[in-house]
Amino acid sequence: MMSSELPTKQSRQAFEDISPPVPDTKAGGLVSNTFLTWGTWLLLGYFGIRLFFLALNISAYVPPDEITHAGLCKIFSNVFLLPENSTVTYEFGLVTNTAWLYYWTMGKLLHLNIFGMSDLVFLRLLNIPFAFGTVWYVIRLLRLLTENRLTRLLLIVVITNIPMFSLLSASVSYDNLANLLAAMAIYYEFAFFKNRSGDLLAASLLCQMAGSLTKITFLPLTLVLNILLAINEVKNFKAIRRPFRPISRRTWMIAFMLIIAAGLNLQLYAGNYFRFGTLNPGISQVVSPEVAMQSRLDARGIIFNQYKEGKISYMEALILTGEIKHPGDKADTFYLLMNYEKLKRNPQLWLSPLNYANFWFQTMTASTFGIKGHLGMFKPPLYLLPVYAEMALAFLGFIIRWRPREAGWSPLSLAVVIAFYAGFLIYEVNYDTYLNYGEPSLTVYGRYLFIVMAPACVLLCHYLLCLFRSERIRTTLALATSLLFILYDFPWFLVHVTSEWYTWLP
Numbered sequence: 165m166m167s168s169e170l171p172t173k174q175s176r177q178a179f180e181d182i183s184p185p186v187p188d189t190k191a192g193g194l195v196s197n198t199f200l201t202w203g204t205w206l207l208l209g210y211f212g213i214r215l216f217f218l219a220l221n222i223s224a225y226v227p228p229d230e231i232t233h234a235g236l237c238k239i240f241s242n243v244f245l246l247p248e249n250s251t252v253t254y255e256f257g258l259v260t261n262t263a264w265l266y267y268w269t270m271g272k273l274l275h276l277n278i279f280g281m282s283d284l285v286f287l288r289l290l291n292i293p294f295a296f297g298t299v300w301y302v303i304r305l306l307r308l309l310t311e312n313r314l315t316r317l318l319l320i321v322v323i324t325n326i327p328m329f330s331l332l333s334a335s336v337s338y339d340n341l342a343n344l345l346a347a348m349a350i351y352y353e354f355a356f357f358k359n360r361s362g363d364l365l366a367a368s369l370l371c372q373m374a375g376s377l378t379k380i381t382f383l384p385l386t387l388v389l390n391i392l393l394a395i396n397e398v399k400n401f402k403a404i405r406r407p408f409r410p411i412s413r414r415t416w417m418i419a420f421m422l423i424i425a426a427g428l429n430l431q432l433y434a435g436n437y438f439r440f441g442t443l444n445p446g447i448s449q450v451v452s453p454e455v456a457m458q459s460r461l462d463a464r465g466i467i468f469n470q471y472k473e474g475k476i477s478y479m480e481a482l483i484l485t486g487e488i489k490h491p492g493d494k495a496d497t498f499y500l501l502m503n504y505e506k507l508k509r510n511p512q513l514w515l516s517p518l519n520y521a522n523f524w525f526q527t528m529t530a531s532t533f534g535i536k537g538h539l540g541m542f543k544p545p546l547y548l549l550p551v552y553a554e555m556a557l558a559f560l561g562f563i564i565r566w567r568p569r570e571a572g573w574s575p576l577s578l579a580v581v582i583a584f585y586a587g588f589l590i591y592e593v594n595y596d597t598y599l600n601y602g603e604p605s606l607t608v609y610g611r612y613l614f615i616v617m618a619p620a621c622v623l624l625c626h627y628l629l630c631l632f633r634s635e636r637i638r639t640t641l642a643l644a645t646s647l648l649f650i651l652y653d654f655p656w657f658l659v660h661v662t663s664e665w666y667t668w669l670p
Contacts, residue, residue: 194639195313203317208296211324214654215295218334219288223667225492227335228537228609232256232461233267234284234336240264240271249451254458258447261436265377266338287336294340295333299323301347302618308354309574309626318642319625325649327541327657328532328610329617338379339611345375346385347618350581353389354574357396365393366418373425377432380444381593385615388584392577460490464497468601471501478505492538500601507602515604517595523604524590532610533652541660543652550648554628557641561627575626578619585616 195203224230235256239247246268247259259267270287277286302323306316323329332339352368355361372389375382433443440449448456448466457463463484471481481501488494507513515523526545533551534542566575589612597607613620628645629638 194635195317197313200313200317204320207317207320207324208299211299211330212292212296214330215292215334216289218331219292220285221666222331222334223665224284226537226539226665227331227337228611229461230284230336233338234287236267237270237274237287237336238283240267241274242271254451254455255460257459257461258445258450261432261440261445261450263338263377263379263382263432265374266341266379269341270336284336288334291336291340292333294344295329297344298340298347298618301344301351302621305347305351305354305618306622306626308351308358309571309622312629314638314642315625315629318629318645319621321646322625322649323617323621325653326532326617327535327653329614330653331535331537332611332614339614342375342379342382343614343617345371345378346382346615349375349385349389350578350616350618353393354577357574357577358572363415363418366415366422370418370422370425373422373429376429377425381589381612382615383443384585384588384592385581388581392580396577457484460488460493463488464493464500467497468500468504472504472600500603500606504602514602515598520595520598520604521590524594524608527605527608528610528613530610531608532613534610535657536609536611539665541657543656547652551652554645554648555624557631558624558628561629561631562623565627565630575623578623581619582616582623586613589613 224234236253236259239253239256239259246264247253249258249260253259270290273290274283274287277283279286299320303316303319306319349368349371352364352371356364356368368389372382372386376386436443436445439445442449446456446465447459447462453466456466467476467481467484470476471478476484478501482498485494485497485501488497529548529551530536530542530545531540533548534540536542562575562579565571568576593612594608598604629642632638632641
């Protein structure tokens with residue numbers, strides 16, 4: 165029997181806090197346009213000050229492989245087009261048969277260093293605009309889903325207060341250009357889905373091809389974006405031709421750039437496949453093993469694999485490892501050899517796929533909200549519980565609030581991009597590396613997921629706040645999340661940093 169009593173105010177409020185859907189609002193609650201403008205400038209200014217501090221003060225031996233990236237940039241600065249492998253380049257790895265766009269761009273910009281500062285610092289400063297560009301396109305991606313001002317401010321706080329992203333943004337790394345191109349490619353494709361402009365689609369394709377020339381692990385993102393494009397256009401095949409009419413001068417220019425970018429990708433990847441049977445040949449496939457040993461990043465793998473294949477003994481491997489000049493790489497190689505010997509004696513120590521997946525997720529989180537380079541700064545597991553809680557609430561918000569009739573298919577498509585790329589990374593890169601070397605943390609870096617940072621941060625912030633209808637609860641949750649991210653980045657760094665991180669301390 166149904167009760168004739170009307171629901172109380174408290175029960176109605178409780179129901180509204182969990183019931184879908186949430187209507188999109190441009191008001192943003194207590195956040196006015198003026199507050200949004202000032203808050204945005206303050207947060208971006210704070211981000212810029214921190215990046216300049218890190219760029220000017222952090223030792224070159226802290227950021228991941230920065231010495232190699234900077235060395236390659238200087239090599240590319242000495243030639244007009246592309247350099248050739250030589251005795252000058254061997255220590256930095258391949259300069260041919262590898263993605264080159266970042267090094268070529270930085271090499272040309274390096275000629276602008278007329279200020280008397282070191283080339284390393286100048287290159288670091290050149291990387292900072294890439295970070296700001298990434299933030300800008302992440303914000304634009306959010307605005308395809310919502311114009312809510314509170315969500316936008318929260319997104320700016322989150323994206324600019326991720327510790328590993330902050331350090332990386334002030335370092336010399338091809339990841340910075342790859343992250344920018346990834347955010348641009350994703351934004352332009354989803355803007356095309358919404359606005360049906362052929363120029364937007366062409367811009368996305370151009371960014372995808374430029375990204376593939378920057379970093380080989382950009383290719384899975386290109387693959388999933390084109391799969392989504394094909395699925396989206398199957399039901400709308402005739403409409404895809406309409407945006408290209410009339411063809412403007414800008415469209416012709418973009419088409420010409422697409423042809424050039426496609427040709428460069430074919431020259432690199434098709435050339436590698438036909439010559440070496442793989443899209444990404446190792447240095448020992450291009451030059452002799454003796455020469456390949458001069459590369460600090462490749463010597464570790466060459467020594468380990470020769471030992472594993474029985475070509476050299478354990479003691480011979482240790483002797484060769486002692487000849488590696490870089491202290492960090494030398495220590496890593498010693499550890500890998502000793503760890504693999506331990507696994508050979510105790511096979512039960514190998515992780516099952518499920519246990520590895522759990523380890524992978526925890527390590528990815530720790531090395532995103534901490535710092536993992538040649539020096540590390542990690543938060544204890546207990547301190548990461550609030551981060552896991554934020555993720556869980558955002559996932560719950562997505563499950564409860566997303567409805568294709570109101571929000572369209574873009575949120576689900578963005579989630580597919582994240583899941584596809586993460587799945588490829590864990591299975592094709594990280595787990596395969598674990599099976600070869602026996603060390604689960606090898607190649608597991610939070611920064612490897614920054615390629616899909618744009619959709620991840622957008623969905624996190626959007627559905628975290630969508631979970632509740634009460635404006636008071638949403639504002640409180642946004643403030644708490646902002647405080648958590650801000651404290652976990654630069655203040656945490658300043659409290660825990662030691663003298664070995666800085667260039668100006670003994």
